[in-house]
Amino acid sequence: MTNPTLENQVTLPKKGTSRDQILKELQASHDRDTNWHDGRTFSLVYHANDEHTDFLKKAYSIYFHQNGLNPSAFPSLQRMEAEVVSMAANLLGGGIETAGTMTSGGTESILMAIKTYRDRARALQPQITKPEMIVPISIHPAFDKAAHYFDVKIVKAPLAADFRVDVEAVKKLTNPNTILIVGSAPQYPQGVVDPIAELASFAKSKGIGMHVDACVGGFLLPFLKKLGHPIPAFDFTVDGVTSMSADLHKYGFASKGSSIVLYKDKDLRRYQFFVLAEWPGGCFASPSMPGTRPAGAIATAWGTLRAFGEDGYLEIAKACWDNTKKLQSGIAALGMEIVGKPDATIFGFSAKDVDVYAVADQMQMRGWYIDRQQHPTCLHLMVTPAHTNHIDAFLKDLKDCIAIVKKNPALSTEGMAAMYGMAAKVPDPAMIDQFLYQFMDARYTTGPTA
Numbered sequence: 001m002t003n004p005t006l007e008n009q010v011t012l013p014k015k016g017t018s019r020d021q022i023l024k025e026l027q028a029s030h031d032r033d034t035n036w037h038d039g040r041t042f043s044l045v046y047h048a049n050d051e052h053t054d055f056l057k058k059a060y061s062i063y064f065h066q067n068g069l070n071p072s073a074f075p076s077l078q079r080m081e082a083e084v085v086s087m088a089a090n091l092l093g094g095g096i097e098t099a100g101t102m103t104s105g106g107t108e109s110i111l112m113a114i115k116t117y118r119d120r121a122r123a124l125q126p127q128i129t130k131p132e133m134i135v136p137i138s139i140h141p142a143f144d145k146a147a148h149y150f151d152v153k154i155v156k157a158p159l160a161a162d163f164r165v166d167v168e169a170v171k172k173l174t175n176p177n178t179i180l181i182v183g184s185a186p187q188y189p190q191g192v193v194d195p196i197a198e199l200a201s202f203a204k205s206k207g208i209g210m211h212v213d214a215c216v217g218g219f220l221l222p223f224l225k226k227l228g229h230p231i232p233a234f235d236f237t238v239d240g241v242t243s244m245s246a247d248l249h250k251y252g253f254a255s256k257g258s259s260i261v262l263y264k265d266k267d268l269r270r271y272q273f274f275v276l277a278e279w280p281g282g283c284f285a286s287p288s289m290p291g292t293r294p295a296g297a298i299a300t301a302w303g304t305l306r307a308f309g310e311d312g313y314l315e316i317a318k319a320c321w322d323n324t325k326k327l328q329s330g331i332a333a334l335g336m337e338i339v340g341k342p343d344a345t346i347f348g349f350s351a352k353d354v355d356v357y358a359v360a361d362q363m364q365m366r367g368w369y370i371d372r373q374q375h376p377t378c379l380h381l382m383v384t385p386a387h388t389n390h391i392d393a394f395l396k397d398l399k400d401c402i403a404i405v406k407k408n409p410a411l412s413t414e415g416m417a418a419m420y421g422m423a424a425k426v427p428d429p430a431m432i433d434q435f436l437y438q439f440m441d442a443r444y445t446t447g448p449t450a
C-alpha cells in the first residue's frame with residue numbers, strides 16, 4: 001500500500017529555478033486568490049489606497065534585513081518603536097507614564113498582556129495559585145489561547161441583550177483568584193464596545209487589572225469620536241483601565257505584523273519582559289514572544305502613523321463609516337437584519353427567511369469572502385476604504401445570492417453551509433474540535449490532493 005503522505009511529499013529541488021520564473025508563479029497564484037484589492041475581503045486585509053500600499057512596500061524594503069532583536073546594532077529601530085508606542089499611548093488617552101511595546105499582532109499583544117498579569121500576580125500575590133481572568137463570551141479567541149498557554153483560567157461572562165458584556169454577571173464571577181477583567185472596544189462579532197467604564201470602576205474597586213482589547217478599535221474609535229460619532233469612553237482616560245491592545249495592522253493601516261500593547265506604567269510592563277543574564281551567548285533581553293523581530297514592521301508602523309497623521313486617519317475613518325452606513329442600509333433593504341447596534345465599522349447581519357451560510361457560499365463563488373458567525377447565526381463585515389467603489393456590486397450579488405438560496409434550499413446541505421449547519425446541531429463542542437483538528441492537518445497536506 002502506498003503511503004499517501006510520502007507520495008505527496010514535496011522535496012527541495014536539486015537545482016534552483018530562475019527568480020523571474022518564481023515571481024511569475026507567485027503573481028499568478030496571488031491573482032487566483034480572493035481579490036482583496038477590489039474590496040472582496042472584509043477582515044483579512046486593510047488596504048487604505050494604492051499610494052499607501054506602495055509606500056508600505058518601499059518603507060518595509062528599506063528595513064528588510066534589519067532585526068528588531070538587538071537595538072544596539074540598529075538604534076534607529078529602537079527610536080522608531082519608542083515613538084510608535086508613544087504616539088499610540090497619546091492617541092489612547094495615556095500620559096507620559098504609559099508604557100508599552102510593539103508586537104507582531106493582536107494575538108501577541110494579548111498573549112503578552114495575560115503573561116504580564118500572571119507574572120505580576122506570581123510576584124505580588126503569591127497566595128493566588130490558580131489565577132483567573134473574566135472575559136465576555138464575545139472576546140477574541142486570543143484570550144483563550146493565552147489562558148491555555150499561560151495556565152490562567154478563563155471565565156466567560158454572558159452578554160446582555162445588546163451584546164455588551166453583562167457587568168453584573170462579571171461582578172458575580174469575580175473571586176479572590178481573579179487577576180484580570182477584560183472588555184473589548186469593539187468586540188469582533190457584533191462590533192459593540194463593552195461597558196468599559198463600569199468594568200474598570202469595578203476592577204479598580206477590587207484592586208484587579210482591567211485590560212481593554214482595542215485591537216480593532218484602537219486606531220479607529222478615536223477618529224470616529226473626533227468626527228462626532230457617539231463612541232463610549234474606552235481608553236486610558238477611563239479610571240481603572242490598566243492595559244490595552246491596539247493593532248496597527250488593522251485600522252492603523254500599517255503592514256502585517258504590527259500591533260501595540262500598552263500598560264498604565266513601566267512597573268506593570270516590567271512583567272512582560274524576559275531577561276537572561278548568564279547565557280553564554282551574552283546577556284539576553286527580549287520584550288515579547290519572538291527573538292528575531294522583523295524591522296520592516298516597525299519601520300512601516302512608524303512611517304504609516306506619520307504619513308497619515310490625524311487628518312489622514314480622520315479621512316479614513318469617515319470613509320469606513322460612510323461605507324458601513326451604505327452597506328447596512330443596503331442589507332436592511334434586502335430584508336436582512338443588522339445584529340445589535342454596532343458602535344463602529346464592523347458588524348454582523350442575519351436573516352430569518354434564508355440560510356445565510358448558504359448565501360455566504362454563493363457569495364464566495366462570486367469572489368466575495370465573508371466570515372460566518374454563530375450564536376447567533378449571522379455573517380460578518382469589517383469595512384474599510386477598499387470597499388468604497390464596490391458596495392453596489394456587493395449588494396447586487398447579495399440580492400442575487402439570496403434569491404438563489406431561497407429557490408434552492410438544498411444548498412444548505414452543501415459546502416460551508418453544511419458544516420455550520422451541522423455544527424449548530426452537534427451537542428458537544430469537543431466533537432467539533434476533533435473536526436477542526438482534522439481541518440488543520442488537511443491545511444498542511446501537499447501534492448495533487450491538496
Ligand SMILES: Cc1ncc(COP(=O)(O)O)c(C=O)c1O
Nearest residue numbers: 105106107140187188213215216
Ligand atoms: C477584537 C480582536 N482582538 C484581537 C484580535 C487578534 O488580532 P490578530 O489577528 O492580529 O492576532 C482580533 C482579530 O480579528 C480582534 O478582532
